[in-house]
Amino acid sequence: MTTHSLLLLPGDGIGPEIMASAGEVIDWFNRRAGGKLFTTETDLVGGAAYDAHGAAISEETMQKALAADAVLFGAVGGPKWDDVPYDVRPEAGLLRLRKDLQLFANLRPAICYAALADASSLKKELVEGLDILIVRELTGGVYFGEPKEIRDLGNGQKRAVDTQVYDTFEIERIARVAFDLARTRRNKVTSSEKRNVMKSGVLWKEVVERVREADYPDVELEHMLADNCGMQLVRRPKQFDVIVCDNLFGDMLSDVAAMLTGSLGMLPSASLGAPDPTTGRRKALYEPVHGSAPDITGTGRANPIAMIASFAMALRYSFGLVEEADLLDKAIATALDSGARTADIAPDGADTVGTEEMTAAIIAALDNLA
Ligand code: NAI
């Protein structure tokens, strides 16, 4: 049996509570495999690491992250660290991981579970069965481009400058991720940019088209201006399979898509790096989209689904355990079908369960489905 190593970084707030749920799921897969399918090591990140070492992630933890097959990350931050210096604030731990692992591809699925189709802000028939994947470039673009500054113009005016920069190789590698993923899904990629007003959009379209022609002629490709893409996501979201876009548009489009399907507590994500030239395996970090939820920390009410679904993404994208990933996704859907609802996904006045009961419902579904 191939053993996969996971570094667990629970972080702050509800992070440790939902990571405990992921731990139970990992244990379940180990029991089912009758051995060590996964080994885990747990370490500090965020405010917890700052309290222990004065840094949001220690060098030792960084080394472990670089060596692990995948990192499972909870959430970081909270009011306790609001006055911590900028460079060592809890979020710096996550930024450091993204940078040092070179996680350039951010994957955000938007899946509408049948049991929750009524909870969407859109009409049920528009979102029922929705399953789309947004692939966002994460390490380039206007968030990082230089110059980036506020200039004093000396006449009582200031000028703020952000710079959108993309090189061919950055567009190429994110396009490849999108096309590869589309092949495992419904074989369609929508590439979204604003070539009508941005030079980076012109290059983006050109490069994505070239990558398809050279290596992915079997995958359907369409180009859609990013503003239209935002409209189409709320008008007719099921027309999409994989959407690929730059850092800025991806930030917005992925949040729009996410809200079609319900609560923050449901949303997983993956961030992938380049494939290792010898093993082919990508560095990867899996985390819920939500933060540390200080308002419900310690109450036992956190929804563990975003964290558990993030582990399902690790099964699928890091370990090639597609059957196991499908099984876990199905178990989440089954737990929801059985009526289990944490407070964030329950209609007002409905009965709710806590983190532990929701986790138990998912484990029970795994037992029944396996
Ligand atoms: P948040 O995502 O922590 O919470 C927003 C709202 O959603 C809260 O009412 C919270 O209770 C609820 N919520 C979030 N996750 C939930 C879950 N699993 N189950 C049930 N309800 C859930 O965002 P907020 O409040 O803006 O930030 C809180 C802290 O988290 C801040 O320090 C922020 O910087 C940090 N943060 C960290 C992120 C990360 O680690 N990647 C991402 C976003 C925020």
Ligand code: MG
């Ligand atoms: Mg965002």
